[in-house]
Amino acid sequence: GAVVSQHPSWVICKSGTSVKIECRSLDFQATTMFWYRQFPKQSLMLMATSNEGSKATYEQGVEKDKFLINHASLTLSTLTVTSAHPEDSSFYICSARRQGFLGTEAFFGQGTRLTVV
Amino acid sequence: RKEVEQDPGPFNVPEGATVAFNCTYSNSASQSFFWYRQDCRKEPKLLMSVYSSGNEDGRFTAQLNRASQYISLLIRDSKLSDSATYLCVVNPFEDQFYFGTGTSLTVIP
Numbered sequence: 158g159a160v161v162s163q164h165p166s167w168v169i170c171k172s173g174t175s176v177k178i179e180c181r182s183l184d185f186q187a188t189t190m191f192w193y194r195q196f197p198k199q200s201l202m203l204m205a206t207s208n209e210g211s212k213a214t215y216e217q218g219v220e221k222d223k224f225l226i227n228h229a230s231l232t233l234s235t236l237t238v239t240s241a242h243p244e245d246s247s248f249y250i251c252s253a254r255r256q257g258f259l260g261t262e263a264f265f266g267q268g269t270r271l272t273v274v
Numbered sequence: 275r276k277e278v279e280q281d282p283g284p285f286n287v288p289e290g291a292t293v294a295f296n297c298t299y300s301n302s303a304s305q306s307f308f309w310y311r312q313d314c315r316k317e318p319k320l321l322m323s324v325y326s327s328g329n330e331d332g333r334f335t336a337q338l339n340r341a342s343q344y345i346s347l348l349i350r351d352s353k354l355s356d357s358a359t360y361l362c363v364v365n366p367f368e369d370q371f372y373f374g375t376g377t378s379l380t381v382i383p
Contacts, residue, residue, distance in 0.1 A: 163317075191371075198282075200361065200375040201318070250317050252371075263308075263363070263371055265317035 163266025178236045178269045180251030186231035187253035195248040207234040241273040280374030295377045297362030298344045306365035352381045
């Protein structure tokens with residue numbers, strides 16, 4: 158079963174509105190979660206690293222005031238796309254790492270397909 | 275130079291064929307390597323980890339060549355259900371994962 162749950166799976170919103178995406182680790186605690194964005198026919202691009210109890214770390218070129226990240230608990234991180242525009246339409250995926258016997262394994266949420274109209 | 279480079283394909287192969295993907299990485303200190311599978315509009319899912327000695331899981335074989343800094347994935351006896359995008363992932367640091375662009379595979383009846 159899924160170990161990382163992401164919600165919603167898809168959302169359509171009007172330009173100028175804000176959208177919140179939730180990412181939950183279901184059976185383990187994740188002090189760090191990662192947010193990726195994927196445009197069609199492109200690879201996953203890391204947007205930011207979400208740290209529980211502290212500020213997120215954003216990758217170069219990602220606007221922190223536009224993509225608000227909150228990691229208030231060990232099992233939940235949220236990404237809010239503020240004042241969304243059509244160019245923000247993309248597939249957003251969160252990820253959390255879990256330490257196993259053979260090393261660190263990355264688990265992904267189901268992804269959120271955002272369409273801004 | 276990109277951290278991870280991968281041929282995007284597409285690879286179109288008939289059922290039953292053997293197909294191989296390669297992926298090169300730039301950080302020679304990288305320790306962990308993975309192949310993920312991503313179906314259209316879905317999240318990536320771990321297919322297999324890549325170990326130094328190479329590893330096999332059914333029809334799938336993963337190899338690591340540290341000298342040339344590449345990893346490979348071999349799929350034997352391709353099935354229609356193998357059609358997907360295969361992402362190679364390199365983990366050079368504790369919390370840093372780098373993804374290739376993915377290789378698109380279509381298995382044709």
